[in-house]
Amino acid sequence: MANTEENTNKMSFKIKKIENPKLKNPILIEGLPGMGNVGKIAVDFMIEGLKAKKFIEIKSNTFPNSVFVNEQNLIELPKIELYYVNTNTNSLIFLSGDIQPLDEKNCYKFCESILDVFQGLNGEEIITIGGIGLPQIPEKPKIFTTGNESKIIKKYKTQQISNNIYGVVGPIVGVSGLLLGLSKERKIPAISFLAETFSHPSYLGLKGAKKIMQALGKTFSLELNTSELDKEIKEISTEEKNISKELKKFAPKLPVQKESGTSYIG
Numbered sequence: 001m002a003n004t005e006e007n008t009n010k011m012s013f014k015i016k017k018i019e020n021p022k023l024k025n026p027i028l029i030e031g032l033p034g035m036g037n038v039g040k041i042a043v044d045f046m047i048e049g050l051k052a053k054k055f056i057e058i059k060s061n062t063f064p065n066s067v068f069v070n071e072q073n074l075i076e077l078p079k080i081e082l083y084y085v086n087t088n089t090n091s092l093i094f095l096s097g098d099i100q101p102l103d104e105k106n107c108y109k110f111c112e113s114i115l116d117v118f119q120g121l122n123g124e125e126i127i128t129i130g131g132i133g134l135p136q137i138p139e140k141p142k143i144f145t146t147g148n149e150s151k152i153i154k155k156y157k158t159q160q161i162s163n164n165i166y167g168v169v170g171p172i173v174g175v176s177g178l179l180l181g182l183s184k185e186r187k188i189p190a191i192s193f194l195a196e197t198f199s200h201p202s203y204l205g206l207k208g209a210k211k212i213m214q215a216l217g218k219t220f221s222l223e224l225n226t227s228e229l230d231k232e233i234k235e236i237s238t239e240e241k242n243i244s245k246e247l248k249k250f251a252p253k254l255p256v257q258k259e260s261g262t263s264y265i266g
Contacts, residue, residue, distance in 0.1 A: 012061050013113050019055040021084050023091035028118050028126045029216070030095040032080070032175050035131035036197030036205025039176060042129050042213050043096050049224050052083035052094055056117065062106040064099050082117070087220055090124070100174050111178040115186060125152065126183050126190035128176040129212055132169050133199030141208040143215065144168060147191035148184035156191055158215060169194065206233045 031043025046052070063078040070076050080097030095114065101107040118126070132144065144165040147153045153163050171177065176192055183190040193215065195208025210229055217224045 013110065014059045015113070015117065016057040016059075017055065018057060019053065021053070021055050021086075021091070023084065023093075023121055024086065025089070025124045026084075026091045026093050026118070026121050027124055028093045028095060028114075030126070030128045030175060030179060032095065032097055032100050034100070034174055034176060035133045035199065036195070036203055036208065038131035038195045038197055038205040038209045038212070039129035040096065041204065041206060041209035042216075043094050045209070045213060045226075045229060046092075046216075046222070046224065047083050047094050047096060050085045050092075050222065052085040052092070054081050054083050056082035058082075058097075058113075060101075060106075060110075062101055062103075062110075064102060068098055087222070090220065092220065093118070093121070093123070095175075107175060107178055108182070111175055111182050114175075114179070115182060115188070119186065119188070123188065126179055126188055127216070128179050128190070128192040129209075130172065130174075130176040130192060130194050131197040131205050131208060132194050134196055135199060137198040137203070138196040138207075141196035141205070141211065143196075143208065143211050144194045145191060146172075146180075146194070147189070148180050149189055152189040152191045156193075156215075156219060158218075160211070161193070161215060165194070204236070206236065 029043060029046070031039030031041075033040050058080045059077055063080075067075040067077055078097070078099045080095065080099070083094040083096065085092050085094075101110045143161045145153060145156060145161050145163050146165045157163060172180070172192065172194075180190045180192055193212045195205055195212055197203065197205030197208050206229060210226055210233070213224055213226070216222065
């Protein structure tokens with residue numbers, strides 16, 4: 001069945017199967033672009049570090065009307081991909097891409113399609129990763145978690161992660177949020193890891209992404225070499241300090257954002 005292509009009857013998603021891997025108790029880990037790109041950074045890093053293999057590619061005319069220039073200086077249509085790697089206990093499936101669906105209706109339909117695929121693979125659990133947008137750069141970003149049932153939150157709870165998230169964030173927007181809610185209706189346990197990050201479109205939440213990766217690495221006994229990520233974090237630390245100084249100059253003139261108003265987008 002490799003290299004086959006099928007259209008869902010729900011909307012114009014083209015789901016191309018590149019490989020039919022043998023999977024064991026699959027766990028889906030989602031990380032698409034969002035606040036601080038925390039989820040994308042974490043998932044892309046794990047895909048590369050674990051040498052995960054791509055087995056599904058998704059394209060759609062509901063994705064942004066643009067193309068991307070790749071490393072070969074050639075253009076590519078927007079796409080979202082699924083990768084897998086087998087561990088001793090589970091198969092980890094990574095959901096990665098350069099975009100999210102543009103509007104609410106298509107985001108719902110996209111998530112339903114992903115859940116159809118996941119259930120077809122006898123999926124066990126879902127993990128989504130995202131960022132909590134703050135008005136200032138957090139020096140030591142905190143990690144929070146929430147989910148669609150208390151049992152899975154207890155399973156992944158550590159001293160470094162807080163589940164006291166009520167009042168800290170607003171709605172969880174995008175794929176990272178909808179996958180939690182829609183999977184609940186299908187009785188699929190799902191959890192989200194959210195890292196504090198700076199609420200600016202060009203900011204990269206590297207520190208938060210690293211903390212989440214370390215938590216997942218410990219849970220699944222993954223060997224993740226973060227030396228390259230550590231190097232990037234060090235390189236931007238000076239720039240972050242300069243930005244923080246500038247923000248403090250204008251802090252009295254800016255409206256104060258209460259904790260309950262902190263925003264999040266998947």
